[in-house]
Amino acid sequence: MKIFSKEQIYEGDKITTERQGISSTDLMERAGTQIFNWMHLRMQGAQVPIHVFCGIGNNGGDGLVIARHLITHGYNVKTYIVNCSDKRSKDFLINYDRVKNVTKNWPELLSCSEDFPEMHRDDIIVDAIFGIGLNRLVQSWIKELFIHFKKTQAFTLSVDIPSGLYTDKAVENEDAVVYAGFTLSFASPKLVFFLPETAKYTVQWEVLDIGLDPEFLQTTQTDVELIGKHExxxxxIPRDKFSHKGxxxxxxxxxxxxxxxxxxxxxxxxxxxxxxxxxxxxxxxxxxxxxxxxxxxxxxxxxxxxxxxxxxxxxxxxxxxxxxxxxxxxxxxxxxxxxxxxxxxxxxxxxxxxxxxxxxxxxxxxxxxxxxxxxxxxxxxxxxxxxxxxxxxxxxxxxxxxxxxxxxxxxxxxxxxxxxxxxxxxxxxxxxxxxxxxxxxxxxxxxxxxxxxxxxxxxxxxxxxxxxxxxxxxxxxxxxxxxxxxxxxxxxxxxxxxxxxxxxxxxxxxxxxxxxxx
The missing domain is CATH 3.40.1190.20 (Ribokinase)
Known part of the structure; x- marks a missing residue:
């Protein structure tokens, strides 16, 4: 299995939208729906409190798609916007409006530690705050939010990558990363899932197929490959019937x-x-x-x-x-x-x-x-x-x-x-x-x-x-x-x-x- 770099994943997204004639919002819908389907298959309508934390970029947009499907399928879900910047991505805003159209309980805005919701060990946290594009230090109050996640001991599911984790460099502060019980990664796992210093941030992981262009996936050469049975x-080399020890x-x-x-x-x-x-x-x-x-x-x-x-x-x-x-x-x-x-x-x-x-x-x-x-x-x-x-x-x-x-x-x-x-x-x-x-x-x-x-x-x-x-x-x-x-x-x-x-x-x-x- 190929392990794509973040630059290659961005390129794959771009090529997919062009070749398949879809918008980036459509691709986001696919990604979020796949994660919802994964959860729905395992939960079968169980009324466990689910807390979906969304950033204001495309990872947050994925989270909003997940939240909307959870809401429309009758789950006990609360949605939060982690307000880490004034800039919102286009696809985030589109999906924010879509969530508001299916529930009267609009997403809650979190801007400081006083806004943190109460959560319990038996709850589920969906982490859709930062994706693979994170390129800055995590703000102190968001670091406190990650610590809050950890203290609750609730099962934490990360979208694509645990928030705060980089794909191509080391972590500066261990408290500034989400510790995920499971990560659902798009297109391929991330190299950091396998390195001694960063593997601890996700206990388990799984790759979800979001329909990226098959030709791109097959022909793109990567610098890292994951080795399993199929590889x-x-x-x-099979042995011939008439072979001998020589x-x-x-x-x-x-x-x-x-x-x-x-x-x-x-x-x-x-x-x-x-x-x-x-x-x-x-x-x-x-x-x-x-x-x-x-x-x-x-x-x-x-x-x-x-x-x-x-x-x-x-x-x-x-x-x-x-x-x-x-x-x-x-x-x-x-x-x-x-x-x-x-x-x-x-x-x-x-x-x-x-x-x-x-x-x-x-x-x-x-x-x-x-x-x-x-x-x-x-x-x-x-x-x-x-x-x-x-x-x-x-x-x-x-x-x-x-x-x-x-x-x-x-x-x-x-x-x-x-x-x-x-x-x-x-x-x-x-x-x-x-x-x-x-x-x-x-x-x-x-x-x-x-x-x-x-x-x-x-x-x-x-x-x-x-x-x-x-x-x-x-x-x-x-x-x-x-x-x-x-x-x-x-x-x-x-x-x-x-x-x-x-x-x-x-x-x-x-x-x-x-x-x-x-």
Missing amino acids: VLPNY NFGHSLIIGGSYGKIGAVSLTSRAALSAGSGLVTAYVPKCGYVPIQAALPEVMVITDNDEEQITSIDFEIKPSVIAFGIGAGTNNDTISAFGTFLKHNTAPLVIDADGLNILSKKKSLIKLLPDESILTPHPKELERLIGSWTDDFDKLKKAKAFSKKHKSILVIKGANTIIIFDDKLYVNTTGNPGMATAGSGDVLTGIITGLIAQGYHPSVAAIFGVFLHGKSADIAVEYFGYQSLVASHIIDYLGEAFIDLFKQPENIQETDDTADAEE
Whole structure:
């Protein structure tokens, strides 16, 4: 799913009105009606007090459409105008008059904190105050209104985006943003729904189709894409009946040190479970018996040193190499890695101590082959690109790093983001149970195993992150968040593959919805 910028959404609105021969007011009617239909389907006429707060721009106009449909369908609704400016948009004024035509209870004007209505926990708040076009600081009394929303603990539904939240920059004041229980977003979700600093402003979200021009939606290229099943499935490579293990590549996993052989074991097993035809682990001598005993399917090459990697020397010709898992960062290991990079031509996946070595000795980054995959968690990323002021600054610096070094960055987190070719891919799978030792080692193995089979590194990164999270989502149903461990993710990887081809259950919706021409 594409994530459009606010400029692209404005352009899509303009193109839609021109090509479909409708007015901007008609498009607003569609948007507001879709949100009403969503509410009506779930509420079925329930007489819960609904408070609709409207700004004086187009987001407020959407709110007025919602309020009008709620009123005409007999709901217990009160409408408020948040008077933040003397300027009203044309479509707001049109819909303000339409509301006045269907009720004697005209919208109440709010201009200061003394005007705030009394609300209760069992009420519903509809937030249609500011939309994606917000470009100024929120006034202090409106900030107090947002705090008032939060204190009531009422369910809050935001229209398109929680008011006070920007689409393209950080929040200056956390109190100046609405905390939404649900956000109904037009055309596409917003990037801020997935970033660590701003995701908290909406617990859940859903995209509503408001009939934007199909050609615009299909042909417009975006800088951000949301990754789900429909995005990864076309990249799946089926297996031929007469194929053999040699068709699916050879993964070499280099890493481990005394006390950290388990990391290599997890990565090797994950690479096998992801489909790599062959897997070899390159470890210190102390890792030979543990891996041979735990993983009979994996071959083992040992370093001359008993406890750490001091040289990287092998005669096999791997399809892909993963480096760094549990390797440590002692001088001998750093030296061995540097020597290896000077001669290596195989695709690379670098994780854990491999990233720490690159951070310690940044000159080695220049030796990485193009399209190498780096899989940092936040602290590892900071050591690579430097500190950042906010999530947008982080992404800017990460994109610059990826472009400069022609690498693929996998920024691990609740919504892992893959950066490649100046574009962001935001993953949708995964859960808090993955915050456990070894989870990242498993991801490295999955990505490595996919590259071994012939997936392009960028596809392997995107597909691998999706499968990693999906497997954990399946496993957590059995183990819960606290008891989920990294090996469970490998155990359910097969089910994650199978789930790619499952059809979604049909969702039946009532036809008792508002007429857009009403």
